[in-house]
Amino acid sequence: MSDAERSPWFLPIIYVGGLIFGFGLAISGMARPEVVLDFLQFEDFGLLFVMGGAAVVTGIMFAIATRYLDRAPLTAREYTRRIKKFDRNVIIGGTIFGVGWGLSGICPGAAYASVGIGNYPILWAIAGMFLGAYAQGYWRNVRTPASADTTSADD
Template sequence: MADAERHPLFMPLILLGGLVFGFGLAYSHMARPEVVLDFLQFEDFGLVFVMFGGAAVTGVAYVLAPRLLDGPPLTRRRFERRLKSFDRNVLVGGAVFGVGWGLSGICPGAAYASLGVGNVTILWALAGMFVGAYVQGVFRSRSDAGDATTAGAD
């Protein structure tokens, strides 16, 4: 989608949404890896309530927004769900995400919020996320190039 089709407030509202999300994570202490690790060790279940709250708001928005609005007010596109098939890549990606979450005690969104509350050691986890994303991109581009070569040989 071209930037010209977007509402002029699109990017500022994305920034505002990120700030609200980060503030919520910091306020609920979910930007602290030790809180997340306590949850993963079944010692503190506060994260369940934070996740449920986010899922409830998202669920209501997904049900009501298409019925109440003609389209997204900021992108001028149709509302539609993007379904992703459950395949090997989804399973492996979820497993890698879970292992990284368990080792670092933080997920990508909360890592930035954690950095914002002064947790400088989280830079190691952020560096790992960037390296992992880069390696995955290289792996994916090579496998896509191999698929294109195989398809061309048919």
């Protein structure tokens, strides 16, 4: 999609949404690794309510938007289902994500919010996320011949 098709409000709304998300994580305590680790050790179930509340709001909005709108308001893209294969990459990626979440005590979105509340040691985990993403992209490019007609996992 070209930038001309997007609403001029696209980037400002994305940035405001990110700020609201970050403040929500900070206020709820989910930007603190101790809280997340307590959840993963079945000691504090507050994260379950935060994630559950987010899932309910998202589900309602998707149901309303896809029923009453033919296109996404900010991107002008048609609403379609995006079905991906459940393959080896999903298993490996999910495992790496889960191990990283367990070791650092925080997921990627909350890691950025955690920096905002002064948790600067989390920058090591963020650096690890970037390094891991780069290594995965490099490995995928080396593994796949340049002439092959392949599509990205996000297409």
